[in-house]
Amino acid sequence: MLARVPARYPPIEPFDAGLLDVGDGQQIYWETCGNRDGKPAVVLHGGPGSGCTPGARRSFDPAA
Numbered sequence: 001m002l003a004r005v006p007a008r009y010p011p012i013e014p015f016d017a018g019l020l021d022v023g024d025g026q027q028i029y030w031e032t033c034g035n036r037d038g039k040p041a042v043v044l045h046g047g048p049g050s051g052c053t054p055g056a057r058r059s060f061d062p063a064a
Contacts, residue, residue: 008058034062 014031022028029052041060045052 009061011054012057012062033057035064038064
């Protein structure tokens, strides 16, 4: 039996983004998307410099 792949949500753009200075010349990129009054979700991924694609935002319900 094949495993079911969860549905992806439509593409969404961040409404805020920036760089957080974490010392020693290092910075962490952050962005905020979806429902401003919704439950927050934090996604951490590999690094350094591994980047993130807009498709990563599609795993979360933007209305929630």
